[in-house]
Amino acid sequence: MAGPGTDEGVLDVLVLGAGFGGLHSLYRLREMGFRVLAVEAAPEVGGAWYWNRYPGARCDVESLVYCYTFSPILDAEWRWSERYAARDEIVRYLRWVSERLDLRKDIRFDARLTKAHFDKEARLWHFETEGGARYKARHFLSAAGPITTPIMPAIPGLADFKGEIIHTARWPETGPDFAGKRVGVIGTGSSATQAIPIIAEQCEHLTVFIRTPNFYSPANNRPLTDADYAWWTENREKTRQRLQLGHRWGGGDIMLADEINDIMFRASTDFSPEDRRAVYEARYANGGGVIGWAFADAMINPAANEEAGDFLREKVRDVIEDPVVADKMTPRGFAYGTKRVTVGTGFPETFNRANVDLIDVKATPIERFTERGAIIGEEELPFDILITASGFDALTGALTVIDVRGEDGKSLKEAWADGPHTYLGIGVHGFPNLYMIGGPGSPSVLTNVVMTNEMQVEWIARLIKHIADSGHSRCEVTTEAEDAWTQKVNDLVKGNLWETADSWYVGANVPGKPRAILAYVGGYTRYKKECEEISDAGYRGFAFS
Structure with a gap:
């Protein structure tokens, strides 16, 4: 296949972001044979971790489970130094991943995306960065991160x-x-x-x-020891399974x-x-x-x-x-x-x-x-x-700060004026061939984000392959599917304590932002099951043409 396209070429997929979700997306789609390029505003990989360099910046999920599982190579070779990884070590890890999987050649750094417009006639997304670079792609996959704005x-x-x-x-x-x-x-x-x-x-x-x-x-952070890693080798799979079944994000x-x-x-x-x-x-x-x-x-x-x-x-x-x-x-x-x-x-x-x-x-x-x-x-x-x-302007802000416009010229910010409407937290009606990782309406920040990102990346990649294998060029969320999912996300918080507080989980920290639950509170396992049932049914709720 031809290399990544710029002004004169057409990509299969443009990925926004080079953090955990973006690097995995780039790897998986490229392995499937797609022409894919990632654009990243920062001069290095890391996503939100690149920018959060404040003193003491550290993950609040244990490093042993705040890392990739999709690659046996990565799983076997990397060794964390502390129970809770500091920001610098996380960025080193992601840089190592980008080098170990040979991803850097397909990433454009210092490329802050400013426009993403869907051309209805050509069935292509048109992109422009702050520096003036332009790209065209059949699909747009946002891995911008839920807390980046x-x-x-x-x-x-x-x-x-x-x-x-x-x-x-x-x-x-x-x-x-x-x-x-x-x-x-x-x-x-x-x-x-x-x-x-x-x-x-x-x-x-x-x-x-x-x-x-x-x-x-x-x-209660501390260095990880040889004994810790011996325990991890023995308990890795059991621990990961427990985290997937747990009702809240894994760690600690x-x-x-x-x-x-x-x-x-x-x-x-x-x-x-x-x-x-x-x-x-x-x-x-x-701790x-x-x-x-x-x-x-x-x-x-x-x-x-x-x-x-x-x-x-x-x-x-x-x-x-x-x-x-x-x-x-x-x-x-x-x-x-x-x-x-x-x-x-x-x-x-x-x-x-x-x-x-x-x-x-x-x-x-x-x-x-x-x-x-x-x-x-x-x-x-x-x-x-x-x-x-x-x-931060959580979950929605990463995309609404960009001029993202769907097939009828309506911006995503306008579409979400009364609160986010999505299907599975992945797609939005009126925005064909747009997919989100960690978007509103998905478990996102209420789970171990890396774990949920991995599941979404693999699911979206299979969806894009299904579109290509079926000879289609357009995938759009139906109105009915979006309405039903948005209602489900809102219904899940009723009768429990999630709906009782003003927090950034409901957008209350941003003046003028509509108050609505931003994440799916049903947990990772339930969400994954629902996504798998939808894909097993031929991607019910998506219209292809």
């Missing part, structure tokens, strides 16, 4: 601040020197949880602005004893309060972000959820010495798990330091920023560096 806090006067402003998801390659500096951090989500302890150790003074404290679990507990791990498939009411407490303590001592998911009814039984929440609230009060600060750091008003649980090292302990202040912006809001700092009440707090750990 950062948002800034909407605070008056922020643009007037003359000090350095850094979003954690756009950290400069050469980070700032915090020595002798007055630093402010806005936010206490996952990124801030990891960065704050390190910044506090280096700066003169740190002020943390908190709005809603999150449930927090210690990572894979080396726990089977009798503790298997309890997550049973209801909390099967156990006495003393036994439940022992399970929580065992998980807490082991990781799934302590509160110890039982199968965590998201449907308010009493079970509250018990897990109370356990973690108690741990906050045990660690933080000042009861006023501890109270500010205690999560309340929402159920455990309805906001992303943060995982870190030494985070609550940081607020025992003399050079760290905590300001509750609900009680004392930031009125505005000035050239020198922030006005709180009648006081101006000066800062040299301001760090915004203010999150």
Whole structure:
């Protein structure tokens, strides 16, 4: 086959992104014989991990299960150094994958996609990058990632601040020197949880602005040993199977004893309060972000959820010495798990330091920023560096920031104006030959993302091959299928705790974004089964021509 096309050629598939999903897609489609090219905004592979270079950036899923399984070569040759891999090691891993599988020749780096328009007559997607490169492809596969589009806090006067402003998801390659500096951090989500302890150790003074404290679990990170890898060799397949069956994302507990791990498939009411407490303590001592998911009814039984929440609230009060600060750091008003649980090292302990202040912006809001700092009440707090750990336009933002237009010229942003509508979280009506990995309406961020990505990549690749083998050039989601799936995604949250909180899981962190559940909450196994039933039925819900 001819090599990847540019202005003069036509690709079979253009892949957006060179993170976990993009690299796997490029490999699988190329192995099937398709002409495929990946475009990546960054100068290197890594996806979201490339950009998130903030101090302490680290995965909150254990490295042994946050990696590819589709290739026996990769599975056998790579060895992680820590239980929870740091950002730099994850990027090294993905670079190694890109080299080991000879993928780099088919990736265009520094190629930020700005336009993707479907030509109805030619049945082709037309693409344009920020640098002016143009491509044409029969199929468009987005592996842009669910949390890649950062948002800034909407605070008056922020643009007037003359000090350095850094979003954690756009950290400069050469980070700032915090020595002798007055630093402010806005936010206490996952990124801030990891960065704050390190910044506090280096700066003169740190002020943390908190709005809603999150449930927090210690990572208890450590180096992986030969004994760990001997255990992994023996338990790899059993562990992966358990993670697929689990009701929530995998990580933080894979080396726990089977009798503790298997309890997550049973209801909390099967156990006495003393036994439940022992399970929580065992998980807490082991570390990781799934302590509160110890039982199968965590998201449907308010009493079970509250018990897990109370356990973690108690741990906050045990660690933080000042009861006023501890109270500010205690999560309340929402159920455990309805906001992303943060995982870190030494985070609550940081607020025992003399050079760290905590300001509750609900009680004392930031009125505005000035050239020198922030006005709180009648006081101006000066800062040299301001760090915004203010999150992302999750799941939809990665595509709506691009001018993606379907066959009738309607943009994807317009199509999702009242909330995302998809089929399987993979396709969108009116946008033929467009496929998404980790898109809205799929399990995405509510599972081990790498595991779910792998399943979606293989499923989409088979769909594209089915189209080609059948002699078709067009694949479109039917209106009926999209409506039914979107309704199913919305119905799954009814009657359980997912629908009770305002979080980025429902888009509540982005002003003006419609409130709707963004991910399929039915779990990996159920989702995979539904996808397989659809493909076994000749890809029911897709129209081919």
